[in-house]
Amino acid sequence: MRLIERVWFYRDNARYWLVPLLLPLTLIFALLTRFRRWCYRIGLKKTQQLSEPVIVVGNIGVGGNGKTPVTLSLIELAKQCGYRPGVISRGYGGKAPHYPYLLTSESTAVESGDESYLIYQRAQVPVCVGSDRIAAGNKLIELGCNLIIADDGLQHYRLARQCELIVVDAKRMLGNGLLLPAGPLREGKARLQKADLVIFNGVETLATEQLNLLNSVDGRYLLERTITMRLAATKVVNLASKQVMSVSEFTKRFSSVNAIAGIGDPARFFTTLTTIGLDCQHSRGFVDHHHFQASDFADYDDNIPLLMTEKDAVKCQGFAKDNYWYLTVDADFEPSAQEKLTSLLVKLNIGK
Structure with missing residues (x-):
């Protein structure tokens, strides 16, 4: 996780010096955003209504x-x-x-x-x-x-x-x-x-x-x-073959996986995998919206399933290997x- 995110969300000693350094910029940001909202409120900037809700x-x-x-x-x-x-x-x-x-x-x-x-x-x-x-x-x-x-x-x-x-x-x-x-x-x-x-x-x-x-x-x-x-895990899909497995079927077949996640909070995805009964041998978080390349996975064992989020999977389809899988989740x-x-x-x- 990036230093700034540890300061924002977790206990990190850097907050004692980094936050005070950034507060002047925060004040400027607050003034600009308030001025922008004020412009819409008094009509200097116009909102536009679509013909449908x-x-x-x-x-x-x-x-x-x-x-x-x-x-x-x-x-x-x-x-x-x-x-x-x-x-x-x-x-x-x-x-x-x-x-x-x-x-x-x-x-x-x-x-x-x-x-x-x-x-x-x-x-x-x-x-x-x-x-x-x-x-x-x-x-x-x-x-x-x-x-x-x-x-x-x-x-x-x-x-x-x-x-x-x-x-x-x-x-x-x-x-x-x-x-x-x-x-x-x-x-x-x-x-x-x-x-x-x-x-x-x-x-x-x-x-x-x-x-x-x-x-x-x-x-x-x-x-x-x-x-x-x-967020409820619903199924696991193979990127290369498009084979679909239920979560229970996948966990019975594979007890250990490697995992990657390029989302806002990668730790949440890794926790989900542990919750459904998978042992993550090696997990790696990337920044949100990371543009994946085949070289990002060079160090992973092709004999062990590599599990990722569905959002990451849409960017890995072009170089997917047989051991690449993604987990789908739905709002429950x-x-x-x-x-x-x-x-x-x-x-x-x-x-x-």
Whole structure:
């Protein structure tokens, strides 16, 4: 893990000197972001309304918090409610030939970005990427989508939205609670007040730490708009052969694996592998959105399964070996949480 992330999220002596050094930059960042929000509030900058409802799935901090699994679940719920959903995203890390870029069967993760490509493959709905979310959303509406789901983009205030879902990592929470770069936050915790739903990823029920955060922001009112979820491992897929195994079948066949992860919190993936009964002989974390190359795996034994996340797998298909596998995970919501999500979707349709 990078030094700055240890300072943000974990106990590290460097915080005593690094955080004070970064606080002046944090002050500048805070002033700039507040001025930007103020410009939208008084009308100096204009928000733009799409002709179809928009749901934003985002977070107030940096790093992976579980937004993509939430987006995938939201897509399925939207279909059940009769919507024709489409997804817009910035396509972080991608290098598309043009923007807005509509994914097709010929697209690659290099062009669209790993998360956008994963959503397109898994959900089989229209996905359009580009920094101009308005243009991307309009392109999907032209295709017949009547619900636009923005994967990330909580701070993209130019795009008007009817609903906001904010995902919080229940393990790392808000780190040291400071704005960038002294802390991991792009917006302060008070931003949670404006969310239609706050989703804590990684717990079945709210613990003291989460309750204290909610109480420090908005007390009982925010608690009514909070749900929890866990990421459930569902199956294991071979990159080369496309063979699919259940998790139980895989763990019976292979007790030991090597593992890599290029996500916001690699340790969470490695913990998941241990939880399902696998012994990780060698695990290595990469920075989020790392562009994998075959040379990254030169030191791994080809006779032992190499297990990775689905997000990493979309970037390794071109050089996959027979021992490369990826684990798929889905957002696991309690029935009451699914009811809250469904209720939000139904209200969007009523409001049209």
